[in-house]
Structures are given as C-alpha cells and as structure tokens.
Amino acid sequence: MSASLKFGFLSTVLAFCLYTAGLKNLDNGKASILASVEPVAATLIGVILYKETLSAGEIFGIILVMVAIVMCNLTNKDKK
Numbered sequence: 001m002s003a004s005l006k007f008g009f010l011s012t013v014l015a016f017c018l019y020t021a022g023l024k025n026l027d028n029g030k031a032s033i034l035a036s037v038e039p040v041a042a043t044l045i046g047v048i049l050y051k052e053t054l055s056a057g058e059i060f061g062i063i064l065v066m067v068a069i070v071m072c073n074l075t076n077k078d079k080k
Contacts, residue, residue, distance in 0.1 A: 033069055040065050
C-alpha cells in the first residue's frame with residue numbers, strides 16, 4: 001500500500017468511522033448539535049492556521065449556527 005493511500009485512508013475513512021462510532025454514544029439532539037458545530041470549527045481552524053479569509057455571508061452563517069446552538073441549549077434547560 002502506497003504512503004499516499006495510507007494517509008488518504010487515515011484522514012478520511014478511519015476518521016469518518018471513528019466520528020460515526022462516537023456519535024452512536026450520544027443522544028440524538030447532542031449528536032445533531034455536534035454535527036452543526038463541525039463545519040464551523042473546521043472553518044475557524046482554516047482561518048487561524050491557513051490565514052483563510054471569510055466573506056460576510058460566511059461570518060453571518062457561523063453566527064447563525066452558534067445562535068441556534070445557544071437557543072437549543074436554553075430551550076432544553078427550560079424543559080427540565
């Protein structure tokens with residue numbers, strides 16, 4: 001197996017399988033919130049590490065996702 005094939009496997013297939021296995025242990029609501037945070041975290045890592053720039057729409061989208069997560073958490077606390 002070539003080195004690039006090994007790295008491709010580790011960074012895609014294995015990572016996805018471990019991510020999916022980890023989600024199995026969470027409640028549905030927590031898993032969906034985690035799935036919503038993942039693209040936001042990846043975008044922010046790209047901005048910090050690779051000096052990527054964000055458009056106003058992308059910043060607004062990140063804000064919307066974060067507000068939705070806060071609203072879901074506040075709503076869940078009110079129900080308990």
